[in-house]
């Protein structure tokens with residue numbers, strides 16, 4: 031299906047390239063409009079690529095991150111917009127320090143929700159993507175991204191809410207993006223074992239093998255085939271050069287092996303206003319452009 035609109039809401043620049051990027055790139059290539067909404071400027075992200083940790087880069091980090099984001103969007107074939115909130119940073123220490131004044135996670139929910147509702151009413155997405163209630167990763171901006179997305183999904187279609195934010199539009203579905211699939215790594219490991227080679231992501235696997243952690247696959251409702259778009263995903267991620275070490279673990283499993291063993295990305299249908307059958311293989315399943323079902 032083409033001619034539909036997909037909106038992905040993300041906390042920081044680079045999140046769009048590590049979560050659901052192959053899926054977005056595929057839907058864009060198939061003739062749909064895809065918009066990434068980036069809630070914050072990523073101002074408090076550390077430089078994670080040793081090669082980029084230089085004074086020339088550090089001094090203009092905000093500008094650099096905007097350039098990186100533009101390049102990543104170009105590679106994925108998607109549009110992108112900023113909501114203009116300020117990165118809350120990942121608090122570290124014991125006890126945890128208070129969040130910095132004025133940061134996104136401290137903005138009243140009503141205020142950030144209205145800002146997102148405005149973009150939803152302009153772009154009129156059929157489907158939205160966001161994070162689950164745990165943020166997929168315990169960063170205050172990721173948790174807040176979930177809260178704002180869910181509140182805006184509900185409010186955007188209600189003309190009584192935020193009347194100054196444009197005419198009402200109710201997106202049909204909203205999904206959580208599930209990136210950390212343990213089974214995927216286990217299958218990669220089995221392939222390395224077969225080849226008699228050490229598995230380079232063993233440390234990650236061990237971290238997820240703790241018995242108290244369930245497998246998020248139990249929550250997945252929807253798998254999107256997008257192996258052909260993994261190269262775009264990786265190139266987009268590398269475009270965020272200050273955030274991503276090109277020699278890091280993320281790129282260590284060869285592309286052809288990933289495409290063969292696990293060519294999909296995983297989503298959980300969180301709310302829907304249309305009828306659909308689970309499991310799904312298409313985010314737009316059940317949606318028609320003329321409003322019929």
Ligand SMILES: [Zn+2]
Nearest residue numbers: 041042045169
């Ligand atoms: Zn993030």
